[in-house]
Amino acid sequence: MTVRVDTPSTLDVPVGAPAEPEAVKARGYWELVFIRFRRDRLAVGSFGFIVFLFAAAFIGAPIAAHFLGHGPTDQFGYGVKDFTPIGPWAHIPAIPYFAGDPPPPQLVHQYGHTLLILGGSDQLGRDLFLRLLYGAQVSLEVGVFATFGSVSLGVIMGLIAGYFRGWVDTVVSQLINVVMVFPYLLFIIALQIVAGNKLTSITLGFLPPGVFNLALIFSVFGWFYPARIMRGVALSLREKEFVEAARMTGASDWRIMRSHLLPHLVAPIIVYSSILVAQNILGEAGLSFLGLGINPDQASWGTLLAQAPTYFQTDVWILLFPGLAILFTTIAFNLLGDGLRDAFDPRGSL
Amino acid sequence: MRRKHVLSLLMLCMGVALLIAATTVGVASSATQKVSSSKALRGGTLRVNQSAGSFDTLDPGLAYVTNDWEVLYSTGLNLVNFPNKAGAAGSQLFPEAAKSFPTISKNGKTVTFHLRSGLKFNDGGPVTAASYQRAWERILSPKMYAQYGIFDQLNKMVVGAQKFTDGKAAHISGISAKGLTLTFHLVKPNPTFVNILGMQWFNAVKPNMKYTKSSGGILKYPSAGPYYIATNQPGRLVVLKRNKFYHGSRLANPNQIVIQSFPNSDGTASLLQIEKNQVDFDLAGVPAAQVKTVSAKYGGPNKGQFHVGTQACIIWEAFNNAKAPTNNANVRKALNYAIGRTPIISQLGPYAGSASDQILVKGLQGYKKFSVYGNFPNFAKARTVGGAALKAAAGSTVNIYYNAASQVRTTEAEFMQAQLQRIGLKGNLMKADPTDYYGPIETKGTQYNIAHSGWCADYFDPFDFINVNFDGRSIQPTGNVNYFYFNSSAFNKQMDHAASLSGAARANAYAALDKTLMTQYAPAFPLYVPTFRYLTSKRVKNVIYSNYFGYPILNAMSVG
Numbered sequence: 001m002t003v004r005v006d007t008p009s010t011l012d013v014p015v016g017a018p019a020e021p022e023a024v025k026a027r028g029y030w031e032l033v034f035i036r037f038r039r040d041r042l043a044v045g046s047f048g049f050i051v052f053l054f055a056a057a058f059i060g061a062p063i064a065a066h067f068l069g070h071g072p073t074d075q076f077g078y079g080v081k082d083f084t085p086i087g088p089w090a091h092i093p094a095i096p097y098f099a100g101d102p103p104p105p106q107l108v109h110q111y112g113h114t115l116l117i118l119g120g121s122d123q124l125g126r127d128l129f130l131r132l133l134y135g136a137q138v139s140l141e142v143g144v145f146a147t148f149g150s151v152s153l154g155v156i157m158g159l160i161a162g163y164f165r166g167w168v169d170t171v172v173s174q175l176i177n178v179v180m181v182f183p184y185l186l187f188i189i190a191l192q193i194v195a196g197n198k199l200t201s202i203t204l205g206f207l208p209p210g211v212f213n214l215a216l217i218f219s220v221f222g223w224f225y226p227a228r229i230m231r232g233v234a235l236s237l238r239e240k241e242f243v244e245a246a247r248m249t250g251a252s253d254w255r256i257m258r259s260h261l262l263p264h265l266v267a268p269i270i271v272y273s274s275i276l277v278a279q280n281i282l283g284e285a286g287l288s289f290l291g292l293g294i295n296p297d298q299a300s301w302g303t304l305l306a307q308a309p310t311y312f313q314t315d316v317w318i319l320l321f322p323g324l325a326i327l328f329t330t331i332a333f334n335l336l337g338d339g340l341r342d343a344f345d346p347r348g349s350l
Numbered sequence: 351m352r353r354k355h356v357l358s359l360l361m362l363c364m365g366v367a368l369l370i371a372a373t374t375v376g377v378a379s380s381a382t383q384k385v386s387s388s389k390a391l392r393g394g395t396l397r398v399n400q401s402a403g404s405f406d407t408l409d410p411g412l413a414y415v416t417n418d419w420e421v422l423y424s425t426g427l428n429l430v431n432f433p434n435k436a437g438a439a440g441s442q443l444f445p446e447a448a449k450s451f452p453t454i455s456k457n458g459k460t461v462t463f464h465l466r467s468g469l470k471f472n473d474g475g476p477v478t479a480a481s482y483q484r485a486w487e488r489i490l491s492p493k494m495y496a497q498y499g500i501f502d503q504l505n506k507m508v509v510g511a512q513k514f515t516d517g518k519a520a521h522i523s524g525i526s527a528k529g530l531t532l533t534f535h536l537v538k539p540n541p542t543f544v545n546i547l548g549m550q551w552f553n554a555v556k557p558n559m560k561y562t563k564s565s566g567g568i569l570k571y572p573s574a575g576p577y578y579i580a581t582n583q584p585g586r587l588v589v590l591k592r593n594k595f596y597h598g599s600r601l602a603n604p605n606q607i608v609i610q611s612f613p614n615s616d617g618t619a620s621l622l623q624i625e626k627n628q629v630d631f632d633l634a635g636v637p638a639a640q641v642k643t644v645s646a647k648y649g650g651p652n653k654g655q656f657h658v659g660t661q662a663c664i665i666w667e668a669f670n671n672a673k674a675p676t677n678n679a680n681v682r683k684a685l686n687y688a689i690g691r692t693p694i695i696s697q698l699g700p701y702a703g704s705a706s707d708q709i710l711v712k713g714l715q716g717y718k719k720f721s722v723y724g725n726f727p728n729f730a731k732a733r734t735v736g737g738a739a740l741k742a743a744a745g746s747t748v749n750i751y752y753n754a755a756s757q758v759r760t761t762e763a764e765f766m767q768a769q770l771q772r773i774g775l776k777g778n779l780m781k782a783d784p785t786d787y788y789g790p791i792e793t794k795g796t797q798y799n800i801a802h803s804g805w806c807a808d809y810f811d812p813f814d815f816i817n818v819n820f821d822g823r824s825i826q827p828t829g830n831v832n833y834f835y836f837n838s839s840a841f842n843k844q845m846d847h848a849a850s851l852s853g854a855a856r857a858n859a860y861a862a863l864d865k866t867l868m869t870q871y872a873p874a875f876p877l878y879v880p881t882f883r884y885l886t887s888k889r890v891k892n893v894i895y896s897n898y899f900g901y902p903i904l905n906a907m908s909v910g
Binding site for chain 2: 073075080082084099100124290291297307310311313
């Protein structure tokens, strides 16, 4: 018997064996998202870079400090030569202050030598490579915590406004308008002058000084955009049959919001969060550059950049390394967000 | 999808390219330039920047910071003043509004000035003896934001001044103003009295110039010097215009002087503007990190556009003697050993100045060079001297107050923070408001422990460096020059005694006080005697540097 060639499902069926239709594999929503995401190589690469970045910042930094024998805040007087920071890969006396040129032998004997590898030193002779790694911790912490704060606030406000509508919606929408037009940079400058030193000292026991401060500011002034997105989604979802059904079964408003609406918001939350992390990292860099963010003794990409203009004519690496770190990280987060958006909703835009 | 990837990579490349461009754009070289001529010409606009700071106030009754006085010198008319001359000659007073130096009575207690006739404010009003009487009253009145005259003990100098200072009299009875004759009745003879009148507090002001409780003072007012303040936007812009009624010997070369303040800039941008002749001069000088490059580019100091001038100043890190742990003398001494002077100076670039751990500076009566603490950190000695007090303070927070807009000050603060850690203290960086640096530390109860500041001569006398700053009896709720909040009854008595002496005895007494202050009390961390390193644009001519003001004289600069 000749096998029909126009039936692909029968091609690999041995002749004589009973033909069975291929089982249709049911794929869940998240599996489909994962498959689509996996196809986007740039997004996967960006995700890999972000994972690497977190690993380098939180695992690699202490390991590097251990092997180099000094920390990111250790100052070396001989890390600055002729009033300018020295370049990469330099063996210098580990004396913590400038004690004359040449360095006194007894101090060299006492403190030994140390090695500054990639990046060289900054204006206080600190290891720029280590500061870049530890700075990544601070920048990522600000990015993640600020995103968590603003998205949480935005989701709550947007969900409430979209679900309840009426006067609640009006109040929340007007509040969004007020926050949108608020000159937050001026507010931050004023806040720093009035209470900056006190706010910076809040660490919650585990954060570096200044991180809470910035996360709070970015949350307070960054929630309006996610709120608008969530409100729009909630407005359309509240009219769907499954919400009506839930209401008919006697589910309370809070239960409907929590159990029926919120799961539908996960996709836009994830997509927007990934983009917002990048924005917040840039925000940290900008404010620290202006002297309004992280204290200069605390390494962050912003504080590293802040000292760069002084040396940009002589020691370009001081500007180049943190600049590149910020550039690659923000692009990675943006590409990840882009990839996730395509994965969650290949036909439209979230 | 493919198009998106290409676009992303394109954006990435653009980002990298922009970053590389940003790092290389400033490296453009320019050949060594020389000022073509030193011939002074009138006319044009002198464009001045002020990076990393702004004026506290330009009200002569409240101004007490060097940059404020730099401007007031161009706007004010004093009885006696400093001439537009370079070097030592520029620090010798000459009678300006006064016809001659005063006549002094035989007992030395009555000082009489006769004013020149025809002197006018920029609004055409006459300058009379009452103009100077009012200046005295404004510096001592309780109706002012601060009574800065008290720190110089003016209230004890003139008869009836204390009563006026206490608010018990409407005028100072010891100052008599009749037409163009001004008479001071002193409590006791004072050989430095005429020198004191050279201070910018004693600019002629209108007899009806108001008192003010605002720390910024009165922004605009008629003045009688070569220029007047035409615009004053605090923290931003000051415009000085030529006073057509001034016919004195001081120069008034530019038609106007425009001073823009950039409190949040470290001066790098300003330097580039000067190099491109878009700005003529920066009151903050050349940023420390650029001095070496600038000096090499312009052929070294004082050979062209790059200048270095000495200053009659001592830069110090003030300690708050009223707040733990710096309220303990042994802790303060330990800090003097631990911080290290040379390492900080080495961060300031070439020609920054010379290390010093004493209050008096060279050129002052009674100055005798000594060194108690050395110039390099000595942690072992610091721990020994700090003793039990330092051990008790271990782990406690030391607030380091600094100007975050200045890269140099930030670096300095971070360096001190590291040094403190080595003797068991925890340095906390405390950012200052760049538009009001001194206000918070001059307010009693301030929370700082260490603050960068310094002192320049009001007049060339040791009294001005020691009594003015360290007499604890003068501490007020606000506006404290003694922002160390140092108050020792024993030392107060010694200061009184030294001030009452004259000649060699006075010089010896002040030399001893200088040493006692640093060995026994260490109320501050004297750091160095500074220089002013600055660049002028190609079009600036007639640069006359004043050692007294520590700046080139604005009104003498020529851009015409």
